[in-house]
Amino acid sequence: MAITTAPTTESLSDAVRRQARAEAHTVQTMLDYRDAEMARTAQIESSLRRKIERSAIALTIGEATGMSEVQIHLRLSIADRVREKTPLVWEAFVDGLIDFSRVRDISATIEKLHRQESIDRLDDRVIGYATSHTGAELQQWLRRFVQRVESDLATERADAERDQRHVSVTHGDDSMSWLNAYLPSHQAAAIEARLRKEARKSADPDDDRTVPQREADLLVAWCTSSDSVTSAVDANIAVTVGADVLAGATPGFAESTDGAWAVPASWLADVIATGSTFWHRIVVDPVTDDVLAHEYVGRFAPDTLALALQFLHGVCQAPGCMVPSERCDLDHRIPHPAGPTNGDNMGPLCRRHHNLKGHGLLHWSTSPPQPPPEPLVIELYPPRTDFVMEYVAA
Structure with missing residues (x-):
């Protein structure tokens, strides 16, 4: 056998x-x-x-x-x-x-x-x-x-290649076309992240589109809309960067956490300054790759930080305002990008008081509260000892 x-x-x-x-x-x-x-x-x-x-x-x-x-x-x-x-x-x-x-x-x-x-x-x-x-x-x-x-030469090649960025349209059969964009990797990653996030949100029960179809429709809406708000790219992106690169001691790259792409670290500065994308910057040891720090360097607070600030404050931080924090905007006391996106520099403001602050009629003061000489200065609710919100006389 x-x-x-x-x-x-x-x-x-x-x-x-x-x-x-x-x-x-x-x-x-x-x-x-x-x-x-x-x-x-x-x-x-x-x-x-x-x-x-x-x-x-x-x-x-x-x-x-x-x-x-x-x-x-x-x-x-x-x-x-x-x-x-x-x-x-x-x-x-x-x-x-x-x-x-x-x-x-x-x-x-x-x-x-x-x-x-x-x-x-x-x-x-x-x-x-x-x-x-x-x-x-x-x-x-x-x-x-x-x-x-060869980080110095790789950075030079990346800068030269970025000059070749472009968009092309190729018209095909059956009334369809290809839209192609040659973009810096970090920008393409931010667009991809937003598309995936928005297309997977709960849709109308009668919406029988597939996720790829919704992604395509969203892209068209963003590209053709005249509303500057809808055209902003709101996404969470994480990159790792060596401490020596971050300190400027050597040229280098910021790499996506999945390793799929990397860009010169200096490229991120301009994107971060716009505040349109929330960037998580993970600083690693250049020799051992150990994580040294996790920093939030974008404008928008990540979900965990936003929720913590809602729980911490409870209501709008304008004097006497009782609008629940979950219905408020998260405002930077020191405006972004000069001010960091962290718990010490952010607090909830309802839309009305946020607009007043934006027009200079309301502002944060980081000095300890003093007995108010007049009713214009009122302590925060709940009481705090490190800052107050003040009305500014028109």
């Missing part, structure tokens, strides 16, 4: 490694054939004939492998770059430790590095990560590697 053995994880790993070695053997054979043909054609006296025969090398390889000339040229260029500049990576590929897709990603990273010491450092470190992580994780690791070892 035949005995069958169920496959194990080790057998699966062996199969993957054999496949990777087969890929490496195929690419190596392509290189050997190309190099042999280059040597042979070098003996041809006619330069025209030599040029014609060399131009057919990729076509010949493609016919034998079932690939196009473009695919052959791409594989050969990747192999040449990796074999020449990162010999340890090439050795790992030949041994079947990494597959061609990882080699391709590493090759693309080599193109972005301009300093030989950076390439040598990549060659020393990348195999240990590539052999124990997925392809998507490796791509994120490679991007972070470039941003850390």
Whole structure:
């Protein structure tokens, strides 16, 4: 009776490694054939004939492998770059430790590095990560590697690429079109976050649109509305940034918490100043990546802070006003962006008193309360000892 053995994880790993070695053997054979043909054609006296025969090398390889000339040229260029500049990576590929897709990603990273010491450092470190992580994780690791070892050059490239931002419209069939936008990553992430948040809010029971359809309709409404309020991007975005980068000691990037994107840290300053997006800034140790601080650097309070301030104060903080805090705006005593978004600098004001403050008829005073010489100065409700709200005589 035949005995069958169920496959194990080790057998699966062996199969993957054999496949990777087969890929490496195929690419190596392509290189050997190309190099042999280059040597042979070098003996041809006619330069025209030599040029014609060399131009057919990729076509010949493609016919034998079932690939196009473009695919052959791409594989050969990747192999040449990796074999020449990162010999340890090439050795790992030949041994079947990494597959061609990882080699391709590493090759693309080599193109972005301009300093030989950076390439040598990549060659020393990348195999240990590539052999124990997925392809998507490796791509994120490679991007972070470039941003850390050559942050000055990476920032320059990002600044140059930001100049290429644009929007394009491609009209298709069936009365539909594509709207494409090439935007800085942090702005695109803020738009994406707001779309997801708004489209998933409880809808009218009769609204049978899918979430993607609601996202599309919202985007159209924001782009075509003349109301400046509806066009603002209100979203919660978190980024991590090294303490050395935050202090200005070295150029660097602020990275999204999921690692999907990163932008030069200086780019966030302009967006944060607008107050349209609430940014959580997580400061990390540049060496250990330990979290050193979690800061709120946007205009709007996150839900937890907003709820805490509602519970703390209970009612509008204008003198004598009893409007419940949940029906109030959260106001900055020291206006944003000069004033921080935190509990010490914020309090609830009803819409009427918020407008009065905005017109300079009501303002916060951080000095300790004194016995009022006249009824114009009234203590806060509930009583506080660190600030008062004052009416300003018109």
